[in-house]
Amino acid sequence: MDQQYFQSQVSPQIDGKLIQFVGEADYYQKRQLLSKAQCLVATINWPEPFGLFMVEAMACGTPVVALKRGSAPEVVCHGVTGFVVNTLEEMMDAIGQVKQIDPKRCREYVELRFDVPRMADDYLLAYQRILETEAKWSGSVVGSGMFSN
Numbered sequence: 001m002d003q004q005y006f007q008s009q010v011s012p013q014i015d016g017k018l019i020q021f022v023g024e025a026d027y028y029q030k031r032q033l034l035s036k037a038q039c040l041v042a043t044i045n046w047p048e049p050f051g052l053f054m055v056e057a058m059a060c061g062t063p064v065v066a067l068k069r070g071s072a073p074e075v076v077c078h079g080v081t082g083f084v085v086n087t088l089e090e091m092m093d094a095i096g097q098v099k100q101i102d103p104k105r106c107r108e109y110v111e112l113r114f115d116v117p118r119m120a121d122d123y124l125l126a127y128q129r130i131l132e133t134e135a136k137w138s139g140s141v142v143g144s145g146m147f148s149n
Contacts, residue, residue: 035060039063039098051070058076058081058106062103062106067087068085082094082098
């Protein structure tokens with residue numbers, strides 16, 4: 001079905017100049033494409049759990065315009081690294097505003113929020129909260145004999 005949609009809807013729009021089909025890009029080609037793009041348009045329509053592709057774009061200095069689905073509101077800083085919108089109409093308006101976004105701020109944002117040490121620290125904090133919650137729950141409910149035979 002995806003191939004049929006591509007052939008009927010997308011392929012006729014490819015003119016080789018304004019619109020080009022690249023296919024799946026490798027690491028280096030993706031960096032090159034993202035660093036030259038005016039923005040990344042993320043038309044995600046499912047609850048994307050993280051959205052590494054959005055982080056990769058911002059790391060290249062490329063603003064992201066994303067639908068408000070899944071992790072997009074947590075990954076993209078609205079008005080700073082791109083725009084998070086509710087509808088396709090809002091998306092079209094936001095694309096017209098991407099020149100307001102400073103590519104350096106996109107890169108700085110990624111370095112601040114998504115570098116390896118920061119993410120490792122955040123995971124450790126999340127695990128610690130889970131352990132503390134579990135300890136409180138097991139000590140007050142299970143440990144109280146409420147569910148014991």
